[in-house]
Amino acid sequence: MEFNYFLTSYLHESRASGRQHFNDLVDLAVTADRLGYKAVSLPEHHLVNILLMPSPLQMAVKIATLTQQIEIVTAVAVLPIRNMRIFAGELTQADILCDGRLVLGIGRGAFAYEIERLGIAMESTRARLDESLAVLQALLTKEDVSWEGEFYQFEPLTIMPRPMRPIPMMMAVMDIDGIYHCAKRGFHIQTTVLSATHETLLQRVNAFHRGKADAGAAGRDLTLSLQRMAYCARDEKDAKEKLELAYGYYSRFDNVFTGPGLVTHGFIKPLPRGQTIEELEENLLICTVEKMIDRLGMYAEAGIDEVILSAGMGASHQDNLAAMERFASEVMPHFSQMNRPAVL
Numbered sequence: 001m002e003f004n005y006f007l008t009s010y011l012h013e014s015r016a017s018g019r020q021h022f023n024d025l026v027d028l029a030v031t032a033d034r035l036g037y038k039a040v041s042l043p044e045h046h047l048v049n050i051l052l053m054p055s056p057l058q059m060a061v062k063i064a065t066l067t068q069q070i071e072i073v074t075a076v077a078v079l080p081i082r083n084m085r086i087f088a089g090e091l092t093q094a095d096i097l098c099d100g101r102l103v104l105g106i107g108r109g110a111f112a113y114e115i116e117r118l119g120i121a122m123e124s125t126r127a128r129l130d131e132s133l134a135v136l137q138a139l140l141t142k143e144d145v146s147w148e149g150e151f152y153q154f155e156p157l158t159i160m161p162r163p164m165r166p167i168p169m170m171m172a173v174m175d176i177d178g179i180y181h182c183a184k185r186g187f188h189i190q191t192t193v194l195s196a197t198h199e200t201l202l203q204r205v206n207a208f209h210r211g212k213a214d215a216g217a218a219g220r221d222l223t224l225s226l227q228r229m230a231y232c233a234r235d236e237k238d239a240k241e242k243l244e245l246a247y248g249y250y251s252r253f254d255n256v257f258t259g260p261g262l263v264t265h266g267f268i269k270p271l272p273r274g275q276t277i278e279e280l281e282e283n284l285l286i287c288t289v290e291k292m293i294d295r296l297g298m299y300a301e302a303g304i305d306e307v308i309l310s311a312g313m314g315a316s317h318q319d320n321l322a323a324m325e326r327f328a329s330e331v332m333p334h335f336s337q338m339n340r341p342a343v344l
Contacts, residue, residue, distance in 0.1 A: 001300040001307065001335040002038040005029070005324065006075065006227060007059075008312020009042075010249060011049040013267045024317045026062060031321055033067035035328035041075035041105070041227075041308050047114045049267045050252055057094040064098035072098055075190060075227070075308065076107035076172045079136070080128035081118050084152070088139040088159040095167050105190055106133065107172035113261030127151075140167065170225070176207045183211025186218040190308065192227040195275065195283050198298070201226070205303040226299060227308040230285035231315065232292055232327040238319075243286050246313040247277045285309070289330045300335055 007025045011018070029040045040063065042056040053059060060072040079087075095102045108129040109115045112122040120128065131151050138145045140163050144156040170188035173179045179189055189208050193201050205224065212219040229246060233239035251270035255262055262269040273280075285295055299307060309327070311320055 001296070001304060003327070003332060003335075004039040004041055004071075004073065004225065004306050004308040005032040005037050006041040006308045006310040006312070007043070007053075008310045009045075009050075009052045010312040010314060011052050012314060013049070022059070025059070026066065027317070028320060028324070029063040029070070029072075030066050031324055033070040035324060036332065037070060037324075037328070038306065039071035039073050039103070041073040043075060044078050045111065045114060047117055047266060048111065048256060048263055050249065050256070057090055060102055061094055061097045064101060069101075071101050071103055073103040073170065074105045076105040076170075078109040078115075079106050079132040080108055080120055080125045081115065082132070084132050084135040084139060085154065085157065085159065088136055089161070091136075091167065092140070092159065092161055092163045096161070096164055100165055103168045103170055103188070105170040105172060111256040111261070113256045113263060174204075176203050179204050180207040180211040183208050183219060183222055183224075184214045186215050186222070188223050188225070190225040190227060193283070195279075198302075201299075202302055209303060223305040224303065225306040225308050226304045227310055228285050229311070229313060230292070230307070230309040230327075231287075231311045231313070231320075232323045232331060233286065233288050234322070234326065235288060239287050242313060242315055242319075243277060243281055243284070245315060246284060246286060247273070247280055249313040250275075250280065286313075289326060292327070292331050293334050296331065296335065 005028065007028060009021070009025060011021050032040050042059050043051040043053050044056045045051040046054050056074040056077060060074065063072055091104060106129075108125040109122075115122050115125060128151055131149050135147055135149075135152050138147070139159045143158040145158070146156040147154050168188060170190050171182040172190045173182050174191055179191060183189055191204050208224045212222045215222065231239075231242045233242060248270060251273050252268040254273060255268050255271045259271055262271070285292060287295065296307060311323060315323075
């Protein structure tokens with residue numbers, strides 16, 4: 001099992017310097033490369049202060065210039081808000097500048113607040129994603145592409161420059177049937193469980209492995225990634241402090257993910273949560289080294305290929321760097337050679 005560090009990008013109202021904020025994220029990516037993490041993941045969100053990154057491709061290129069081997073994953077690029085005729089060229093340019101280390105994670109968008117303020121009806125995003133993905137794949141693989149669809153109509157055109165390779169694509173999916181069908185089509189899969197049960201996770205893993213098997217040769221190298229909020233604490237006191245920060249983060253996340261979307265000057269208002277802090281602890285990986293190894297072992301045994309560690313709950317930059325070091329030196333070695341059976 002391998003590990004991917006998610007640049008969560010939580011911009012606090014109390015320290016709202018965009019320059020320092022993005023410099024810190026780049027520093028985390030450089031540290032992840034030095035410590036041997038497989039990848040870093042970059043969100044895409046607009047108009048709000050959590051998961052804030054208006055241009056993941058710009059950030060990917062910046063990171064590539066300062067790192068040597070780490071993969072750089074968009075997690076996820078929101079296709080329904082983009083024009084694929086422009087995005088295909090931007091993507092190709094970014095992949096060239098990233099020396100072929102870019103992985104395109106894609107999705108339809110999670111926050112109605114931002115999607116609808118960008119002029120897209122949230123209920124249309126599923127259909128828009130499907131057509132946008134089809135257009136993007138055509139533009140990346142063919143020349144003189146024309147289109148006549150619901151959202152795209154255009155005369156023959158060829159995006160330039162031409163891609164230097166097939167860019168790996170990963171779908172962000174939570175629905176069990178969706179995981180199966182996306183894997184069967186040859187996509188890497190990223191999922192998360194949020195407050196779902198371990199049994200739900202196992203169902204998603206099984207769906208992925210069935211889809212991978214049914215994809216035949218196209219599924220041979222597909223991977224399943226699980227995103228979890230995670231922080232490798234130095235002790236129980238540190239874990240408790242970071243759990244409290246995470247609870248505050250999710251009081252904002254809930255507001256725009258499932259709630260009313262109350263935002264003032266770009267900062268999301270925290271709302272009361274139905275979940276207790278003790279219940280939240282059961283769903284997160286905010287714990288000491290020993291507990292971290294035990295909990296991650298369950299994911300490895302379940303059939304997860306990669307865990308995406310999201311640590312941006314509001315801890316200081318220094319604390320995040322120290323936690324990354326602890327995780328790399330004391331946790332990662334336990335999983336570097338682990339063998340596990342395929343789940344069918």
